[in-house]
Amino acid sequence: MKKLMYFLVFFLPGVAMAAGGNVPLDKAPIDLTDKASLQRGAKLFMNYCLGCHSQKYQRYSRTFEDLGIPEDLGEKYLQFTGEKVTDYITNTMPETGAANWFGNPPPDLTLVARVRGPDWIYTYLRTFYVDESRPFGVNNKVFPDVGMPHVLQPLQGTPRETNEEMLVDGEMVERYVGIKSDGDGALSPGEYDQAVGDLVNFLEYSGEPSRLESEQIGKWVLVFIAVLFVFVFLLKKEYWREVH
Structure with missing residues (x-):
């Protein structure tokens, strides 16, 4: 038992830091009572994430009901694979093909907010940057050597690492100060952060749809x-x- 406790205390935190890229996480703007935000997040998920990722433990009908989306509008604008409104939220990507294309099949995202935490997802989606050495031309500060493309790049624009010269110990050196978009995206930096917040808010809801009722x-x-x-x-x- 003592050996197990030592393992949990000293080893697991190191694993967690390695998996997170050792990057400070930004606070995600979670508000499960904000249905407008949840609706926008659902729209972003269905349009930008569902092509690769599924939510196979969540039904369209439950999502529409909880988020106040009329069923006919949900079927028209948020369902793209011919599924029934009572079906689970899945996609048509073949698992074998996905493994060949991405190295591993894209994970299901129903419970990702409970596994990773909303702050991790929020920071992850805002720390992609151009890296020509990677297969999809991008890397990520939170998840180094990431195996997925930056699917939200049309919204954010081309994100690049930014360095600035600063005086350190009497010498001018270049230091990393963050990631900035080239400005060629559909959204401004503030609008993009809000969109990512809406998407993370939706994923937080999906991880525990009955949370507000339970509370x-x-x-x-x-x-x-x-x-x-x-x-x-x-x-x-x-x-x-x-x-x-």
Whole structure:
């Protein structure tokens, strides 16, 4: 047991840092009560992510209902593979072909926010940059040697690493200061950050669709326990009154 505890304390954090590229994560603007944001995120996912990634544990009908999307509009604008509204959200990419094209089949994203965390996804989608040595011409600060293309590049524009000269110990040196777009995308930097936030918000919802309902029920359960405690305490005093 002691060996296991040492392993968990000292080894796993190192693995987590390696998997994350050792990059500070930005805070994702998560708000599951913002249905407009969730709707925009669903639109981005269906148009830019679903070609490769699926959500095979989530149904179209549940998504439309929770996000306040009329079923007819959802079928018209968010379903592209001829599936029924009651079907799970899947794609038609062959798994064998995907493994050949990307090295591994693109993972299902139903639970990615619960596995990686929304901050990781938010930072990941905002830290692609041009790297001609990579198969798709891009790399990623959070996930070095990433095996997927930058599918949101038409929105962001061409992202490049930016260096600036600064004085360090009396000498002028170039230091990395971030990633900036060339400005050839459909969105401004602020608009792109908002779009990524909407997409991450949708993925956070997909990981636990009943979260808001569960939290609401949890509040009432705590109220019930608090009221019950009062009666149990009074009953205890009644039982022990003569003893004391």
